[in-house]
Amino acid sequence: MVSFLKKYRAFGIGIILMIILRVLLEYFGVISVNPSHFLENAVLFSFWAFVISITIYKFSYLKERKDIVFKVLGLIVLVFVTLLYDSFVRIPDNPITFILVTTFWIGLVYLVLPQFFKKYRYLIIGVYILILAYFTFVRLGSESFEAYVSDSKERVLLLLVIPVPLFAMLWFYEQWIWLKSIKEGKAKAELELLKTQINPHFFFNTLNNLYSLTIKQSEEAPKVVLKLSDMMRYTIYEGKKETVSLKDEIEYLHNYIDLHKIRYKKKVDIQFTHNIRGNEQIAPLLFIILLENAIKHGLETLSENAFVHIELLSDEDQISFTISNNFERTETPEKPGIGLENLKRRLELIYPKKHTLSIEEAGNVFKAKLNIVGN
Incomplete structure (x- = not known):
């Protein structure tokens, strides 16, 4: 104005x-x-x-x-x-x-x-x-x-x-x-830039995982390569779309979880429950950032009893994604990563006034909840 x-x-x-x-x-x-x-x-x-x-x-x-x-x-x-x-x-x-x-x-x-x-x-x-x-x-x-x-x-x-x-x-x-057209063009260009930031951020962490397996000459390395290939294909071809099927997004998250289960030798508790109608559309690669943060700051920092619990629900009015994980507190708090800031900015551009993202810590449990209404 x-x-x-x-x-x-x-x-x-x-x-x-x-x-x-x-x-x-x-x-x-x-x-x-x-x-x-x-x-x-x-x-x-x-x-x-x-x-x-x-x-x-x-x-x-x-x-x-x-x-x-x-x-x-x-x-x-x-x-x-x-x-x-x-x-x-x-x-x-x-x-x-x-x-x-x-x-x-x-x-x-x-x-x-x-x-x-x-x-x-x-x-x-x-x-x-x-x-x-x-x-x-x-x-x-x-x-x-x-x-x-x-x-x-x-x-x-x-x-x-x-x-x-x-x-x-x-x-x-x-x-x-x-x-208005200038503003929309600027927002679209910024959104495309944010999408390009997602891919390197995610695959940088995944390639690190693969590197550690190849060093150990693990038999799981080929499975990781195959999973990574499927995820790259989804990210490249589906990630550039404005919306994707919520079913495809769920499969993408399952692949990511399976990849990490292959990586970890320790016993981890990763639970992913979902109940959707089946025909919902959503902007791609929104939930992966929250899942990635939960694994990075939870499973990777804890030696035992680590868990990540995920719930994805949908009805006629909204899509609700909730994820919680335990973590080990340190004296020096970590700075917010690029992934979370990226997610917040993408939500502002794609779902202005149609989303809520709440993040809270209770003891050593971190919980994030994303609601998208009117989808």
């Missing part, structure tokens, strides 16, 4: 300048504002404030483009020609004068907001052609200028100005869409 206000502060400045200009013009008698015509005054004020704001907003652009400056000078000449023509003919609310003035403002919008104008040029020009045609019909079709003034002048003038705030709102909507 702050960046949005900073980017478009020119429009706040434009409103302030318009207030000052209105007060000065009214003070010196150049204009006369009728307080009873509130809607007309509000529309006219918004129109001129928007014109001033756009000029300020695009000032640096105009300054750098000499060809644009010459075109602006051409529009200024058009204004003087219009004023001279109107003062010479002296026809109140001359339709030709209104056509020239409208041409000036359309040309100004084209110079200041070229991309916006090119995208909506048929809409903008079409709307003003219809309005000017209606104005010309009403103005020339009236029996007299007095009849025109008494019957329809205010309505017609208001109709001429109404499209301006509507087009301004459309332009702001375009800017909002653009900022």
